[in-house]
Every structure is written in C-alpha cells, then in structure tokens.
Amino acid sequence: MPEKRLLFKNIDVPGIDGIEVYEQHGGYQSLRKAVLDMTPDAVLQEVMASNLRGRGGAGFPTGRKWSFLPKDGRTRYLVCNGDESEPGTCKDQEIIYRIPHLLIEGVVTSAYAIGAEDAFIYLRGEFKTGYAVLERAIAEARAKGYVGDNVLGSGRRVEITLYLGAGAYICGEETALLESLEGKRGNPRLKPPFPATAGLYSMPTVVNNVETLSAVVPIIQMGGAEYAKLGTERSAGTKLFSVSGNVRRPGNYEVELGKVTLRELLYDIAGGPPEGHEFKAVIPGGSSVPFLTPDKFDTPLDYESLQAAGTMLGSGGVIVLDDRACIVGSTLRLMEFYRHESCGKCTPCREGTMWLNQVLQRLESGEGRPGDLETLADLCSNIDGQTFCPLGDAAIGALASGLKLFHDEYEAHITKGGCPMGEVVR
Ligand SMILES: Cc1cc2nc3c(=O)[nH]c(=O)nc-3n(C[C@H](O)[C@H](O)[C@H](O)COP(=O)(O)O)c2cc1C
Ligand code: SF4
Structure with missing residues (x-):
C-alpha cells in the first residue's frame, strides 16, 4: 500500500528510456499481441471492457470515444494530447521523458485499433527535451519495425508525427489543439461537430491524453476485464497523481482509483506537511477545480467521490497549500x-x-x-x-x-x- 504501479512499473529501471531495456522488460509485447493476434475491433473491445476513462481531465470513457468514429471509409487520425499545461500537472511529462516507448507502444496499438495510419503527438512548446527524447525513441521503434509502413510485418501502416506547440494553455483543449496542429492560431472550435466526425483536416479523429494512451498497453497485456477489476466500478484502473506544493515528498504517484484517500496520498505517500506546519487546503485536480479543506481529506480518489465532495479529479494535479499560504x-x-x-x-x-x-x-x-x-x-x-x-x-x-x-x-x-x-x- 498504497502505490499501485502499472504504467510506472519499470520507470526506475536504468536505461528504460532505450528500446533494448524496454524490450527486456516486456516492452512491445502488447503491440505484438494486438497486431499479430487480434483484429482492430478486438482491441477496441478490450479497451471498452477495461472501463478506461480519459486521463486528460474530463474522464470520458475511452472505448466509447473510439466507437463514435463513423464507419464511412474516410481517413482517420489519432492525436495524442501531450500539451500538459495545467498548473500542478506533470505526469505526462514523466511518461514522455522517462518511458517514451510506453507512450509509443500505446499510440501505435491505439492507432491500429481505430484504423488510423497516421498518429500525431502534440507536445507543449516547453517540452523541447521531451521532443528530442521521443524523436530518438520513435527512430528506435521504426528501426525495429514497431512504427512505419508495415508494423511487425502485419501489413498495417502506422506512422507517428511529432509536433511542438508554441506554449499556449488553450492548445490543450482538443479543438484548439487541432487548429494549432493544422498550422492555424489555436482557438477552440464550435462543437458539434465533435472531432470524432470532423477533427484533424475535417476527418474523423480521436484525441486522447498521453496517460490514457499509455494505459492501453497494460490493458492489452492483462485483458480489459482484469484491468476493470482495479479501482472501482465507475472509476477503473490506476491513475497518476502529481503532488506539488507544501508536502515533504512532491512527485508523481500511481494509485488504484478509489482505493486511496486524499489523506493517504498526502500523508502516507507524499510524506505529510513540512515540519511545523499543517495542511490548509488542496486543489486536487489541476488548477481548474474547487478547493478541498482538511475535513474532506478522507475522500477516496476517484471521479465520483471527488465530485460528491464538491470538486473534481480533473487531470490529477494535486496542489497542496499549508497554513502559511494566503x-x-x-x-x-x-x-x-x-x-x-x-x-x-x-x-x-x-x-x-x-x-x-x-x-x-x-x-x-x-x-x-x-x-x-x-x-x-x-x-x-x-x-x-x-x-x-x-x-x-x-x-x-x-x-x-x-x-x-x-x-x-x-x-x-x-x-x-x-x-x-x-x-x-x-
Ligand atoms: C482549457 C483546456 C485545457 C486542456 N488541456 C489539456 C491538456 O493539456 N492535456 C490533455 O490531455 N487534455 C487537456 N484538455 C482536455 C482535452 O480537451 C480533451 O478532453 C482530452 O485531451 C481528451 O483526452 P482523454 O479522453 O484521453 O482525456 C484541456 C481542456 C481544456 C478545456
Ligand atoms: S474561447 Fe472563450 S472561454 Fe475559451 S479560452 Fe477563448 S476566450 Fe476563454
């Protein structure tokens, strides 16, 4: 107790950012299983069964989002949202910088599932080093046949294009992101139409967060039903929480949804308040959600419980203020x-x-x-x-x-x- 590492399972393994070490620890086995043993629809069904909800903030069910794509033969795109500009949130960054192959494997597996030949990873403008890390990792994956014209000899093409934004928070909003990716000013679009019907270049598009797409890897590995047993019925799986501010051990922590309370996250995992101080308030879901005060710290960390407590899980950015804060x-x-x-x-x-x-x-x-x-x-x-x-x-x-x-x-x-x-x- 109480960390539960699926995405972060191998994050501390030296050299895990390189493809050889990643493969030695089971890397790319999910992709192999998906493209060689499963149909795209079977992969989608596993993601449906997992009850995975989007980790970008809104918590929309991922399998359902994928199933909205019209079956009309038009080109489809997958866009990975790596903008991560929400104050207090730095979990996607940790995946990108430290386990880039997990994201690449998740992106290619998901692109295969939705029938997209082209996937885009949109990074916030400040992630210049992350861009270089991913660029190198994609080249490694291409050399091994995991990315490119003929993924693992399956006859399927999945190409990944990296894109660095220009440093605007609004470009994390999915339609503004699509505008920006098309080379325009990043203003949000009117919805509907939603990206599923008219997204990138007006084509059917799925936009998913970095953590969401990375979670597809363990889902295919363990099976959707097994994944759904983690967490709670409506908040399945594990979630990364970025704990920052007045705590002794700030950092990114992965826990099972609904199985750990905010108090346990703050005290048992993040080490409690700095010596001589007490917690005053927490913004638990990135900077965009209401405060929680210590009388609510026994709230389990899942979508429903946090909502019932008057706030939201959001991006999982837990901003902590102690008694010195105004x-x-x-x-x-x-x-x-x-x-x-x-x-x-x-x-x-x-x-x-x-x-x-x-x-x-x-x-x-x-x-x-x-x-x-x-x-x-x-x-x-x-x-x-x-x-x-x-x-x-x-x-x-x-x-x-x-x-x-x-x-x-x-x-x-x-x-x-x-x-x-x-x-x-x-
Ligand atoms: C102002 C604003 C900023 C956002 N920033 C991000 C972001 O940085 N990363 C992200 O994944 N989603 C962000 N979102 C949510 C996206 O619009 C979208 O819901 C998400 O990328 C969908 O992915 P998911 O279903 O995997 O969560 C933002 C939304 C708004 C309104
Ligand atoms: S569209 Fe309106 S609400 Fe959205 S960022 Fe622009 S000004 Fe703000």
Missing part, C-alpha cells in the same frame, strides 16, 4: 495565469478574467473596498457556463470555491487593508 494570493496567482492564457475569443472569459484579476490584485495590495467580494462572486457567476469553451469555467473553479470556504480571509484583506498572513506563500 488563499487570496493563491487565487490571484491562478487568475493571472487564466487571464494571460484566455484566447480572447469570447467576452465573458476575456473580460471576466481581466476584471477578476484586477479586483484580486486590489485586495492583495491593500486597496480592497466594500463590495469587492460581491463583485468577485458576481463576475464568477457571469462566467460560469457562459463561455465558448471550458477554459472560462476552469478559470473560476478555485476562486468561486475559495470565496465560500475562506470568506473570512477575503474579508480580512479588506478590513485589515492588505494580506493578513505576514510572509506570504503563494
């Missing part, structure tokens, strides 16, 4: 990020994040005035559900909950003429 300062820091990353296409997000930023800045610098908290709440409710893409809702996730959970702290910034926390940890 909630106003922390939500200001997040709002600065969202204001900067708003693509500007729709008014509530473009203007709303700007105004939220200004009011929070005012509070933090001691110039808050009566009515500011009502203004913040009003701005949040005018963004909530009113924006063209989900970035608007993401921007207010922490703030709207912070205003309720830590109302006195926001109020004190007005009555005391600034931050009452002394030395501020943001």
Whole structure:
C-alpha cells in the first residue's frame, strides 16, 4: 500500500528510456499481441471492457470515444494530447521523458485499433527535451519495425508525427489543439461537430491524453476485464497523481482509483506537511477545480467521490497549500495565469478574467473596498457556463470555491487593508 504501479512499473529501471531495456522488460509485447493476434475491433473491445476513462481531465470513457468514429471509409487520425499545461500537472511529462516507448507502444496499438495510419503527438512548446527524447525513441521503434509502413510485418501502416506547440494553455483543449496542429492560431472550435466526425483536416479523429494512451498497453497485456477489476466500478484502473506544493515528498504517484484517500496520498505517500506546519487546503485536480479543506481529506480518489465532495479529479494535479499560504494570493496567482492564457475569443472569459484579476490584485495590495467580494462572486457567476469553451469555467473553479470556504480571509484583506498572513506563500 498504497502505490499501485502499472504504467510506472519499470520507470526506475536504468536505461528504460532505450528500446533494448524496454524490450527486456516486456516492452512491445502488447503491440505484438494486438497486431499479430487480434483484429482492430478486438482491441477496441478490450479497451471498452477495461472501463478506461480519459486521463486528460474530463474522464470520458475511452472505448466509447473510439466507437463514435463513423464507419464511412474516410481517413482517420489519432492525436495524442501531450500539451500538459495545467498548473500542478506533470505526469505526462514523466511518461514522455522517462518511458517514451510506453507512450509509443500505446499510440501505435491505439492507432491500429481505430484504423488510423497516421498518429500525431502534440507536445507543449516547453517540452523541447521531451521532443528530442521521443524523436530518438520513435527512430528506435521504426528501426525495429514497431512504427512505419508495415508494423511487425502485419501489413498495417502506422506512422507517428511529432509536433511542438508554441506554449499556449488553450492548445490543450482538443479543438484548439487541432487548429494549432493544422498550422492555424489555436482557438477552440464550435462543437458539434465533435472531432470524432470532423477533427484533424475535417476527418474523423480521436484525441486522447498521453496517460490514457499509455494505459492501453497494460490493458492489452492483462485483458480489459482484469484491468476493470482495479479501482472501482465507475472509476477503473490506476491513475497518476502529481503532488506539488507544501508536502515533504512532491512527485508523481500511481494509485488504484478509489482505493486511496486524499489523506493517504498526502500523508502516507507524499510524506505529510513540512515540519511545523499543517495542511490548509488542496486543489486536487489541476488548477481548474474547487478547493478541498482538511475535513474532506478522507475522500477516496476517484471521479465520483471527488465530485460528491464538491470538486473534481480533473487531470490529477494535486496542489497542496499549508497554513502559511494566503488563499487570496493563491487565487490571484491562478487568475493571472487564466487571464494571460484566455484566447480572447469570447467576452465573458476575456473580460471576466481581466476584471477578476484586477479586483484580486486590489485586495492583495491593500486597496480592497466594500463590495469587492460581491463583485468577485458576481463576475464568477457571469462566467460560469457562459463561455465558448471550458477554459472560462476552469478559470473560476478555485476562486468561486475559495470565496465560500475562506470568506473570512477575503474579508480580512479588506478590513485589515492588505494580506493578513505576514510572509506570504503563494
Ligand atoms: C482549457 C483546456 C485545457 C486542456 N488541456 C489539456 C491538456 O493539456 N492535456 C490533455 O490531455 N487534455 C487537456 N484538455 C482536455 C482535452 O480537451 C480533451 O478532453 C482530452 O485531451 C481528451 O483526452 P482523454 O479522453 O484521453 O482525456 C484541456 C481542456 C481544456 C478545456
Ligand atoms: S472561454 Fe472563450 S476566450 Fe476563454 S479560452 Fe475559451 S474561447 Fe477563448
């Protein structure tokens, strides 16, 4: 207890980023099994049976997403979302940098399953080293026949193209990503049509997260039904959590969904708060979701339980604040990020994040005035559900909950003429 390593099983093996060592530890056996012993539909059925849900944030069932592709003979594409710009989230990065062949194996196996000859891996602009790691790993895989015109002699072609973004958070949103991949400005598209019917170059496209596609490897290896026994009925399998902030052992940890509570993750795995301090609050699913306070730390880490507790599992980025942290300062820091990353296409997000930023800045610098908290709440409710893409809702996730959970702290910034926390940890 309580880590359960499937994706990270061999991550500490020296040289596992190279193909020889990866193969020595069972690497590419899932792909071999899939393309030589199974039909594409049989692979899809295993993924269906696994109950795997997308690990990029929304938790949509992966097999179901694949099954939406129209059977009309048009070219299909697989796009791997490696943008990973969500603050507090660094799990995909660990896969890309340390076990690149796991991702490549997952991508080729998934492309085979959905009938795509071309797969794209879209990386965030800052992953320049990750790009080089994957470029080398793809060349190794091609030399061994795992990628290319005739995968393992099966007569199937799967080619992988790497693409480095230009460093915009919105390009993690799947339709903005597709725009960017097509060489255009990364603005979100109107949905519907969804990528399954009109995605990359208007062709049927599946977009999946790095962790999602990597999970296909153990699923094919152990069988979908076995994988589904891990975790809970509706939150199957294992999940990577990136724990950052005020903990003794920050890092990426893989646990069975629903079998570990937030408290166990924070204390038993991540080592608890720094000496002499106590936890104050946690944002458990990347920066876009509501806070949880210590009275909710016994919540099991799965999609349903976290939702019932008033927050979301999201990307699994667990941002931890201890008793030194100023909630106003922390939500200001997040709002600065969202204001900067708003693509500007729709008014509530473009203007709303700007105004939220200004009011929070005012509070933090001691110039808050009566009515500011009502203004913040009003701005949040005018963004909530009113924006063209989900970035608007993401921007207010922490703030709207912070205003309720830590109302006195926001109020004190007005009555005391600034931050009452002394030395501020943001
Ligand atoms: C603003 C925004 C940013 C996003 N960033 C990412 C990201 O960095 N990586 C990711 O996989 N999904 C991200 N998503 C979710 C994607 O739109 C999409 O749901 C996901 O890539 C689907 O993969 P999955 O089904 O495997 O989770 C983001 C969504 C939004 C609204
Ligand atoms: S909510 Fe609107 S302005 Fe904000 S990122 Fe999405 S499309 Fe752009």
